[in-house]
Amino acid sequence: MAIAPPTATERASRVKLMIFDVDGVLTDGGLLFTAEGDTMKGFNSMDGHGMKLLRQAGIETALITGRKSGIVAARAKEMNITHVYQGVQDKLQAFSDLLQQTGMSAQECGxxxxDWVDLAVMLKVGFAAAPANSHPEVIARxxxxxEARGGYGAAREVCDTLLRAQHKYEALLAAACSGEQRGLVG
Known part of the structure; x- marks a missing residue:
């Protein structure tokens, strides 16, 4: 008798470390350049708040991105993300390093x-997620x-999905409604 593969909710319930790409996930993928050649990026505050909620619920967060940017370093610092890999040519190697650093297994990670550069890691983790506007090959895997596009709430949606799958969403929402989450901004 064949055993059905785990559902997305079952997979999400096991995540202890959620890893995000930056361009196209935490941003809309657009790159704005100043006349001096500096790059600017926009981040969604709800995505940031969702990532803070994950950490508050005991789920670690990390960033692995192909570009190197002071903007990403500043955003990561503001959000207290300690595992930040920038300028990465081989995301699978960065993922391997992250597993070694955290002691987690690939199946405990999301x-x-x-885009294609993310597929090698997505195929290794226990929970692979994609924004609505991802490349079709990424969506297929x-x-x-x-439902949201990258940079427009996709990361918040996945954070909420993890929190619901791990039965932590309602307690965090109740704390927010009672004012117990003061100062927790994205």
Whole structure:
């Protein structure tokens, strides 16, 4: 008798470390350049708040991105993300390093990516997620796809999905409604 593969919710319930790509996931993928050649990126505050909620619920977060940017370093610092890999040519190697650093298994990790460079990691983790506007090959291989586009709430959706799957969403919502989450901004 064949055993059905785990559902996305079952997979999400086991995530202890959620990893995010940056461009196209935490941003809309657009790159704005100043006349001096500096790059600017926009981040969604709800995505940031969702990532803070994950950490508050005991789920670690990390970033693995191909570009190197002071903007990403500043955003990661603001959000207290300690595992930040920038300028990465080989995301699978960065993922391997992250597993070694955290002591987690690949099956305890989730990854949200949007393009081919993310596939190698997405195929290794226990929970692979993608924004709605990801490349079709990424969507075809994801366990879960957001309704929102990258940079427009996709990361928040996956955070909420993890919190619900792990039965932590309602307690965090109740704390927010009672004012117990003061100062927790994205």
């Amino acid at each position: 990854y949200m990516g949007d 994801a366990h879960w796809v957001s």
